[in-house]
Protein backbone atom coordinates (compact mmCIF):
# COMPACT_ATOMS: atom_id res chain seq x y z
CA UNK A 571 0.00 0.00 0.00
CA UNK A 572 1.22 3.50 -0.83
CA UNK A 573 -0.35 6.25 1.27
CA UNK A 574 -0.56 9.92 0.22
CA UNK A 575 -1.57 12.90 2.38
CA UNK A 576 -2.22 16.31 0.80
CA UNK A 577 -1.88 19.31 3.12
CA UNK A 578 -2.84 22.99 2.88
CA UNK A 579 -3.77 25.58 5.51
CA UNK A 580 -7.51 25.08 6.05
CA UNK A 581 -8.18 21.71 4.35
CA UNK A 582 -11.23 23.26 2.67
CA UNK A 583 -9.86 24.52 -0.69
CA UNK A 584 -6.55 23.27 -2.10
CA UNK A 585 -5.87 19.96 -0.34
CA UNK A 586 -9.44 18.64 -0.74
CA UNK A 587 -9.16 19.52 -4.42
CA UNK A 588 -5.91 17.54 -4.64
CA UNK A 589 -7.54 14.72 -2.65
CA UNK A 590 -10.58 14.49 -4.95
CA UNK A 591 -8.61 14.83 -8.19
CA UNK A 592 -5.95 12.31 -7.20
CA UNK A 593 -8.51 9.80 -5.90
CA UNK A 594 -10.35 10.05 -9.22
CA UNK A 595 -7.15 9.40 -11.17
CA UNK A 596 -6.16 6.54 -8.88
CA UNK A 597 -9.56 4.89 -9.37
CA UNK A 598 -9.39 5.32 -13.13
CA UNK A 599 -5.88 3.80 -13.18
CA UNK A 600 -7.12 0.61 -11.50
CA UNK A 601 -4.85 1.19 -8.46
CA UNK A 602 -7.56 1.98 -5.91
CA UNK A 603 -6.63 -1.05 -3.80
CA UNK A 604 -2.96 -0.03 -3.79
CA UNK A 605 -3.03 3.70 -3.06
CA UNK A 606 -4.70 5.37 -0.06
CA UNK A 607 -5.45 9.11 -0.25
CA UNK A 608 -6.27 11.64 2.46
CA UNK A 609 -5.95 15.39 3.10
CA UNK A 610 -5.50 17.65 6.12
CA UNK A 611 -4.86 21.27 7.11
CA UNK A 612 -2.05 22.73 9.18
CA UNK A 613 -4.61 24.97 10.93
CA UNK A 614 -7.52 23.93 13.14
CA UNK A 615 -10.06 26.58 12.02
CA UNK A 616 -12.18 24.38 9.77
CA UNK A 617 -12.07 20.95 11.45
CA UNK A 618 -15.17 18.92 10.55
CA UNK A 619 -16.27 21.23 7.73
CA UNK A 620 -17.05 20.25 4.15
CA UNK A 621 -14.85 21.78 1.44
CA UNK A 622 -15.51 25.40 0.42
CA UNK A 623 -18.58 25.53 -1.86
CA UNK A 624 -16.54 27.27 -4.57
CA UNK A 625 -13.95 24.45 -4.57
CA UNK A 626 -16.67 21.80 -4.66
CA UNK A 627 -18.46 23.54 -7.57
CA UNK A 628 -15.28 24.07 -9.61
CA UNK A 629 -14.23 20.45 -9.08
CA UNK A 630 -17.71 19.15 -9.98
CA UNK A 631 -17.56 21.02 -13.31
CA UNK A 632 -14.54 18.84 -14.15
CA UNK A 633 -16.10 15.62 -12.86
CA UNK A 634 -14.54 15.41 -9.38
CA UNK A 635 -16.67 14.87 -6.26
CA UNK A 636 -15.40 16.68 -3.16
CA UNK A 637 -18.70 16.45 -1.27
CA UNK A 638 -17.84 13.49 1.02
CA UNK A 639 -14.65 15.14 2.33
CA UNK A 640 -14.39 16.73 5.80
CA UNK A 641 -11.57 18.88 7.13
CA UNK A 642 -9.11 17.64 9.73
CA UNK A 643 -5.81 18.91 11.09
CA UNK A 644 -2.46 17.32 10.22
CA UNK A 645 -0.72 15.74 13.21
CA UNK A 646 2.67 14.16 13.97
CA UNK A 647 1.21 10.63 13.87
CA UNK A 648 0.37 11.17 10.17
CA UNK A 649 4.06 10.68 9.43
CA UNK A 650 3.77 7.10 10.72
CA UNK A 651 1.12 6.32 8.14
CA UNK A 652 1.78 8.36 4.99
CA UNK A 653 4.59 7.65 2.51
CA UNK A 654 4.04 11.00 0.77
CA UNK A 655 3.11 14.13 2.70
CA UNK A 656 2.64 16.84 0.09
CA UNK A 657 2.27 20.52 0.93
CA UNK A 658 0.49 23.05 -1.26
CA UNK A 659 2.75 25.97 -0.34
CA UNK A 660 6.03 26.76 1.41
CA UNK A 661 4.38 27.87 4.64
CA UNK A 662 2.42 24.60 4.85
CA UNK A 663 5.71 22.77 4.25
CA UNK A 664 7.51 24.71 6.99
CA UNK A 665 4.66 23.98 9.42
CA UNK A 666 4.79 20.28 8.53
CA UNK A 667 8.56 20.21 9.04
CA UNK A 668 7.93 21.51 12.56
CA UNK A 669 5.84 18.44 13.45
CA UNK A 670 7.71 15.85 11.34
CA UNK A 671 9.63 13.24 13.36
CA UNK A 672 13.38 13.38 12.69
CA UNK A 673 13.41 9.73 11.57
CA UNK A 674 10.63 10.08 8.95
CA UNK A 675 11.53 7.86 6.00
CA UNK A 676 8.85 9.06 3.57
CA UNK A 677 8.67 11.99 1.17
CA UNK A 678 7.80 15.39 2.66
CA UNK A 679 7.78 18.12 0.02
CA UNK A 680 5.83 20.47 -2.23
CA UNK A 681 3.10 18.82 -4.32
CA UNK A 682 3.94 20.81 -7.48
CA UNK A 683 7.36 19.15 -7.69
CA UNK A 684 5.38 16.35 -9.32
CA UNK A 685 4.27 18.75 -12.04
CA UNK A 686 7.93 19.49 -12.75
CA UNK A 687 7.55 22.88 -11.06
CA UNK A 688 10.37 22.97 -8.55
CA UNK A 689 9.67 25.33 -5.65
CA UNK A 690 6.25 26.31 -7.01
CA UNK A 691 3.15 26.75 -4.83
CA UNK A 692 -0.56 26.16 -5.34
CA UNK A 693 -1.84 29.73 -4.72
CA UNK A 694 -4.39 30.08 -1.91
CA UNK A 695 -7.75 30.81 -3.62
CA UNK A 696 -9.71 31.51 -0.41
CA UNK A 697 -9.85 35.31 -0.60
CA UNK A 698 -10.07 35.57 -4.39
CA UNK A 699 -12.58 34.86 -7.15
CA UNK A 700 -13.56 31.83 -9.20
CA UNK A 701 -10.48 32.06 -11.44
CA UNK A 702 -8.33 31.11 -8.46
CA UNK A 703 -10.19 27.84 -8.06
CA UNK A 704 -9.74 27.04 -11.76
CA UNK A 705 -6.02 27.76 -11.41
CA UNK A 706 -5.84 25.39 -8.43
CA UNK A 707 -7.49 22.65 -10.52
CA UNK A 708 -5.13 23.21 -13.47
CA UNK A 709 -2.06 22.88 -11.25
CA UNK A 710 -3.45 20.00 -9.21
CA UNK A 711 -4.40 17.97 -12.30
CA UNK A 712 -0.85 18.33 -13.67
CA UNK A 713 0.84 17.35 -10.43
CA UNK A 714 -1.59 14.48 -9.80
CA UNK A 715 -0.61 12.92 -13.12
CA UNK A 716 3.07 13.23 -12.24
CA UNK A 717 2.57 11.78 -8.77
CA UNK A 718 0.64 8.78 -10.09
CA UNK A 719 3.40 8.15 -12.62
CA UNK A 720 6.02 8.34 -9.87
CA UNK A 721 4.17 5.92 -7.60
CA UNK A 722 3.55 3.52 -10.48
CA UNK A 723 7.23 3.39 -11.43
CA UNK A 724 8.46 3.15 -7.84
CA UNK A 725 6.25 0.19 -6.92
Ligand code: 4NP
Nearest residue numbers: 578579580581582583584696
Ligand atom coordinates in the same frame (compact mmCIF):
# COMPACT_ATOMS: atom_id res chain seq x y z
P1 4NP B 1 -6.93 26.20 1.91
O1 4NP B 1 -7.57 27.68 1.84
O2 4NP B 1 -5.71 26.29 2.79
O3 4NP B 1 -6.61 25.92 0.49
O4 4NP B 1 -8.02 25.30 2.48
C1 4NP B 1 -7.85 28.44 2.98
C2 4NP B 1 -8.98 28.16 3.70
C3 4NP B 1 -9.29 28.94 4.80
C4 4NP B 1 -8.46 29.99 5.16
C5 4NP B 1 -7.33 30.25 4.43
C6 4NP B 1 -7.02 29.47 3.34
N1 4NP B 1 -8.80 30.79 6.27
O5 4NP B 1 -8.07 31.77 6.55
O6 4NP B 1 -9.81 30.55 6.96
